[in-house]
Each structure stands twice: as structure tokens, then as C-alpha cells.
Amino acid sequence: MNNIISPPSKWVSEMIARIEPGGTLIDIACGRGRHSIEFSKKFFIYSVDKNNEFLNNLKNNMNIKTICQDLENQQKWSFSDKKFNVVLVTNYLFREKLNAIFSLVDLNGYIIYETFAIGNEKYGRPSNPNYLLKKNELLLFKPDNFDTIEFFEGIKIENSKKSIVQRLFAKRIS
Numbered sequence: 390m391n392n393i394i395s396p397p398s399k400w401v402s403e404m405i406a407r408i409e410p411g412g413t414l415i416d417i418a419c420g421r422g423r424h425s426i427e428f429s430k431k432f433f434i435y436s437v438d439k440n441n442e443f444l445n446n447l448k449n450n451m452n453i454k455t456i457c458q459d460l461e462n463q464q465k466w467s468f469s470d471k472k473f474n475v476v477l478v479t480n481y482l483f484r485e486k487l488n489a490i491f492s493l494v495d496l497n498g499y500i501i502y503e504t505f506a507i508g509n510e511k512y513g514r515p516s517n518p519n520y521l522l523k524k525n526e527l528l529l530f531k532p533d534n535f536d537t538i539e540f541f542e543g544i545k546i547e548n549s550k551k552s553i554v555q556r557l558f559a560k561r562i563s
């Protein structure tokens with residue numbers, strides 16, 4: 390990633406537009422905060438990343454709390470006992486903590502997940518299967534207490550860049 394903050398994902402913005410404003414959104418592995426910044430107009434944001442330099446961009450925003458945390462080591466997440474109205478993950482995958490990510494969603498809250506999927510290796514990085522969702526993986530992994538609102542896998546063309554992605558927008562119903 391360079392210093393320029395990319396625009397928000399169009400699909401993510403469309404899903405956010407369908408959610409009533411207010412409450413909290415946690416942006417998991419937020420990077421430089423393209424989504425945290427945009428959606429801080431609508432929610433109180435918890436922006437989590439291991440890279441403190443990225444988080445520095447966000448620290449002056451009154452609607453954003455930054456959390457510098459390695460999401461993949463043995464340490465308990467400082468926010469793991471909290472629930473959020475929206476859990477957002479984009480362009481990040483660490484399978485061992487997928488369940489923990491779904492657990493952050495409050496009752497009647499939402500998960501919005503968009504990341505690279507198998508086939509993306511034809512277009513560039515990531516090409517390591519550890520970072521590429523398998524066919525229907527988010528759908529198959531989704532706990533039973535979530536209703537799928539939208540699921541997609543296929544090509545994404547945004548900012549003249551092609552990639553293969555998988556997307557899940559789901560609501561926790563019990």
C-alpha cells in the first residue's frame with residue numbers, strides 16, 4: 390500500500406447505505422482507513438490494525454477510536470468481549486479468527502465482508518491460497534444465527550483493476 394488512501398469499495402458503500410445510521414462499526418484490519426473515514430459520518434468507528442502508522446491518519450477524527458492490535462497472535466483481542474452493530478472486513482483473511490470475527494456482531498447487527506477469492510491469482514496479488522477464499526467459503530462458514538442478505542463471488546472491476554472477490558452481507562438474527 391502507498392500513502393494515498395484508496396476510495397471505499399463501491400459494494401461496501403452500497404451495503405452500508407442499507408443500514409440505519411447510529412451505533413458502532415468495527416473496521417477489522419482497516420489499513421489507512423478508507424472505510425473508517427467514510428463511514429464515521431454514520432457510525433462510531435473502531436478501527437483496528439497492527440500498523441500504528443496507518444492508524445495515525447485516523448486519530449484526529451472524533452468519531453473514530455483506533456486500536457493497534459495484532460489480530461493473529463495468541464493475545465486476546467482487547468475488544469473481543471464487545472459487540473458491534475456492523476463488523477466490516479475488506480481485503481483481509483485469517484481463517485483461524487473467522488469465528489471470532491462473526492462473534493463480534495451484535496444481535497440484529499450486520500457483517501459486511503469483501504475479500505479476494507480463489508482465481509485472483511490470475512490477476513495478481515494476493516495469490517497465496519492462505520489469503521484467498523475458497524468457493525462459497527464465507528457462505529459455508531457463516532454461523533446459523535446469521536441470515537444472508539447478499540452473497541457474491543466473481544470478478545470485480547474497480548478503478549480499472551480486475552480481481553476475483555467474494556462478498557457476504559449478513560444479519561445476525563438470534
Ligand SMILES: C[S@@+](CC[C@H](N)C(=O)[O-])C[C@H]1O[C@@H](n2cnc3c(N)ncnc32)[C@H](O)[C@@H]1O
Nearest residue numbers: 418419420438439440458459460461479480481
Ligand atoms: C490489504 S490491507 C486492507 C486494508 C483495508 N481493510 C482496506 O480494504 O482498505 C490489509 C491490512 O491488514 C493489516 N493486517 C495484516 N495482518 C494483520 C494482523 N496480524 N493484525 C492486524 N492487522 C493486520 C495490514 O496492516 C493492512 O492494513
